[in-house]
Amino acid sequence: MNHAPNVSDEKRTAVLNAARELGYRPNLHARNLAQQRTRTLGILVNDIQNPFFAEVVAGVEEASAGHDYDVIILNGGRDRERERRALETFLQFQVEAVILIGSRQDPHELARIAQLVPTVVVAASGAPTVTDTIATDEPAATQLAVDHLVELGHTNIVHIDGGDNVSAMSRRLGFDQAMTAHGLQPRTVRGGAHGTDAESAVRALLSGDHQPTAILAFNDLVAAGTVDALGSAGLTVPHDVSVVSIDNTFLAALAHLSLTAVNQPRRRMGQLAFATALDRLHERDTIRNHRDDLVPDPPKQLTLTPRLVVRRSSGPPRVTTSGTNQAPTATDQPPQPPAHQPN
Amino acid sequence: MNHAPNVSDEKRTAVLNAARELGYRPNLHARNLAQQRTRTLGILVNDIQNPFFAEVVAGVEEASAGHDYDVIILNGGRDRERERRALETFLQFQVEAVILIGSRQDPHELARIAQLVPTVVVAASGAPTVTDTIATDEPAATQLAVDHLVELGHTNIVHIDGGDNVSAMSRRLGFDQAMTAHGLQPRTVRGGAHGTDAESAVRALLSGDHQPTAILAFNDLVAAGTVDALGSAGLTVPHDVSVVSIDNTFLAALAHLSLTAVNQPRRRMGQLAFATALDRLHERDTIRNHRDDLVPDPPKQLTLTPRLVVRRSSGPPRVTTSGTNQAPTATDQPPQPPAHQPN
DNA sequence: TTGTAAGCGTTATCAC
């Protein structure tokens, strides 16, 4: 059945027919056991409900088409411990490589896994160099966002961060650096990875003295929540406050939201993750064949360049009489890119 | 290692320690082979990028916590053939049950699978009765939507349908029935499952004579696309046209979109799917033990009741001079629920 | 309480 070269055609078709009639189906476990290999990749995703991660997964699967590997998905559900169990499952399944998308594991745990199985870490910057990684250039991403806002004339910019989520740290840092480079004071309030996390952050911002004219949101979900919360407070985007986000999932492109966002190439990241994993597997094979003392390549860190997509959630700051922004007055000028109108 | 009752404590801890030090990890394939069971469920999801399906998956996983079954996910990517291959993979993996979320398989294929492994079909109405199913009452869902619009005073309502997608048929039918019951003429234009599918549909609607005052969208994504497309055409929701959708994912709740939507209990559907699968596995076990001629229960069809969530994308129709609605005139009245303002 | 051997369904090896 396995395309053996030394079997007569008639016998082969005979067997194949019989197999079909009997509904024979090979037992993968027996095969994997005998073959000592599984042709299976595991992909562990931080949170399948986050469109960003879902799109990366789609990218991996796209690339895997036609490479007869089974790609099985386990969902971490934003929970580190669940992720750990999922990894253990993968190991017991003898997957040949794992792709971690937005993993919450710490460097130490990552190193442990990487020792046991080829590991590609996607979209978790700040990761150590013991594994292959695919990431967006986070400093560049935050800088694109800040530069854009500064060019529009903003000086009072606040970052609603990702809390304890993956890449929250690097975006905080990137924001600080970009602001400082412009001679501006970086200010960050705690957010999270979800729209609901934005509400309290916005409330805190609006109750303070020094209301920002622009907000950099951790991701699209937070940005959407921010726009909503601002609206509830009677503020218009971008007229009263500009909002810029990071990720640029399909959410950002919704015309009614129309978020100016820094794009992360999500599908591409997934595709590269698969390609990288495949490379490692081939490397492993060649090392096995040439029994010479071949040595694996050092870990590869792929960094992709983000790109700014300007939409209608950002515009010049309002002109006000005093230095700080307050409740709407009659001195408003219409924003330059009109708010929520077709372009 | 497997909690055998007949082994001394000291020996057990000794073995366990040794195992840990050596980094021993049981080989699941060997175990599954020997045990003749895998404790693994397969969940096949129509499209992991669709928030609706992702939330159902989350529901399944929620329910599975603490039931030591591994739940592995395969993505169909909206492609019937890929789904078929995924099912084949599950079978070769010897999964003990499969949960199909929004499957594209035809009844015949479904019957074939169900014969081989306990199968639960979620969110694919119109499915036959050979498998257990979890579905929302689709006629009720469409009727809720239509009733709502009729109550608001709409008579000229168009359905942008789901094209060849799962449950597109039943929603078309439900729409037709609900409209007919009100003595209204049902009209349907072809859409799809994505926001982009709405564009051409809206264009077609607006270029015709008899422009609708309300639109029932196939799902939230299509509804979002519809609102966007209407906006591009200079029409305001709900002032010029009301939009109601089905699903009520997190998208519908975005304040800037604020879609009136018929809710499907997504997490609950996932939870019930897991529970149903588990029931079948227990049933199988008891049938095996009592060698008596126990017989499996007939397939269960669980139908959940949908609920209407009124937001700001629906309102009374515009008052116009002629019978049909045309381009905006000066005779407008402000819509009753104000458009896109905080409530 | 511990040790031993058979068997799970497949592949791989090696005679024929």
Next chain:
DNA sequence: GTGATAACGCTTACAA
């Protein structure tokens, strides 16, 4: 070109 046989790593039943 074909058929027999020993692995693969685990569980299970039974003997000691």
